[in-house]
Amino acid sequence: MTSPGSIAAVLGGLFSHVEALPGSAEGLGWDSAAWAALAELGYPLVSVPVECGGSGGTLADAVEVLIETGRFGVAAPVLETGLLGGWLLASAGLAIPTGPLGAALAKPTEVSMRRSASGWVLDGRLNSCGWATIADRVVVLVPGSDATAGGQNIVASLPADQLTLQPTTSLAGEAFSTVHLDGVVLEDADVAPVDADIDAESFRCRGALGRAAMMAGAGLRIREMTLEYTGVRTQFGRPLRDFQAVSQSLAVLAEQADCCVLAVRAAVALFATDRVRAAGLAKITAGLAAEQITARAHQIHGAIGMTMEYPLQRFTRRLQAWSGEYGHESSWSERIGHDTLRAGPGRLWPALSANPC
């Protein structure tokens, strides 16, 4: 892949055209034009090895792509297709289709899997599954149990046309659904075991890092929009940013946005050695930033920010939706806190100052 800076430059150019299409995604919850533009250049499958049908590149490259998709509010399953679905299919040695993918982690209490004469049979449901309505396939990680192949974790590639969907809408207005699996039968070519380290935790960690990257991108965009708005909107004869109360809030918004992007990039370096810590630190940072950025951007924009027409909501709604996905800041904080307590007081500073940290 190319350098992170050039990923940003290429995608910036790409999306500036797509975004010009009026209301392309609103209402549908899915931006097919943006997806087509991205997919043509192979961006959704960045970090998935070329020999497995991906686009190659590193995790860092994929994170840069996700920062940019967040920054442009792209309503398409970029994270789900590459960092999650593509990763699962590649790890399992299954075919990667060309279209958009959904990705889900099956809860052992909600999905069961058994072998029958005609193939693998899945029953149960997947809650709040993103993009199943538009995806070609939904890739599901089924944690190992006695029912699966010798207790191994299983990857199942579900053709979307065999699923019963109960559509819902995420806080971002994106297409979610409850997926009902009523005896879905899969051919052997769509099911394969994976190594033990492809598990629920690594799925959540990749999801959390990816969402944090998209949140960082959305935060940057809100920072840009709000800075611009406070320069052009005039009240009492002067631009909003000349009011001290507004400028103070703007400063906090900007520092939260900038620090969040830096933190996400730093987390990538840590991910290879400690993915739980890396994902947790990134998601906590993004979640805390999202609270500040969302509240302050809306307060500064006033009523106009509450309208469908004005673009602010496209980004603030995503921040709110993504805060809850792949672990809320609160649950990651508890996890990191437990790990910190378990490691003991003497490890607090060495861990904070480790390299990569």
Add this chain to the structure above:
Amino acid sequence: MSAGTRVRLEPVQTTAEDEALRAEVRGFLADWSTQPDHRVGLGMAAGHDPQFSRRLAARGWVGMGIPVEQGGHGLGNVQRFVVSEELLAAGVPLSAHWIADRQTAPAISRYGTPEQQRRFLPAIAAGECFFSIGMSEPDAGSDLAAVRTTARRDGAGWRVSGTKIWTSFAHLNHYILLLARVHGTDRAQRSLIQLIVDPRAPGVELRPIRLLTGEHHFNTLTLDDVFVPDELVLGRPGDGWEQVTNELVSERAGPDRFLSVLPLLVMFLEHIKHSDDPRIAEDIGRLVARYWSVRQLSLSVARLIDEGGAPSVYASMAKDMGSVLEQDTVAMISRRCPADIVNGSGSEFLDLLYEAVLMAPSFTIRGGTTEIIRSVIQRGLVQR
């Protein structure tokens, strides 16, 4: 392109050389922490101990950034960051040399005459020469451009009169780098001058101002026609504002802006280590993430300075986020501390928490109030 994205913040990976330096500092600190008279303190105000400063200097950890030809160690800002953060995380008494090392030495290195550099820089690097900041006045706090202390030309020097306030450790340090207004000029910023003043010179009177804890750090400094020879003027008369502005970047971005209470947090973890309260775990995890991300920001600024930048907006962001984090840390520990916060109980943790609770409001005041820092950020965002 959008405002504020011209300089890209990048995570810093320290080098093997940096980490070797860190290991050396940790070895020193492990030894220090076993000494019976050692006392863990809070950040840059942890304690004024000239002997300890000289010990650090003997290891090469004071004046690290001063060029070798000026008597320093010629190391980068990132390396100074690594040493500083280790010392701060351990809570060592570094107040004596702190200001000289952090901001006076870079100022003299940049604006000083060769003679001033010869006179002061090797002494600072040896831990033998300590400075105080002479910026604030009774009517010029955040509004630094309002300073009224005047410097009037007199032969081969200047006569300085006025009052400085909040001058930490002026009663213990060798010099004050003082900001004054050239006599006869108005409020315009082009009229400021920096002078190196000996607090024991004739005409200087020092009066202690007790902190609310009873400690003596602050002083009021009255100057009555104090003669300062030309050789002790720093930079060009009239350039004082620009010089002070650069000094403030070094003052604001460093690890001393977020690590003041880290030793306290470590003691708190020890104190509650048998707790299984999930609320405490959540609070700690959240703080850990904030320390980690603010450190990334602060370290990135250090790297930008090494690359020749003067990233005043990012430096101010690090200062704002770091100092608020310090306060939030103290608030969290106070909220979750199972014991009464009293002084003198024999618990090192409670004594330090007692001090931290009382001093915490100062974290977002010293080095520029949060409100001023945020104004600096906003102005920087708009200007780009």
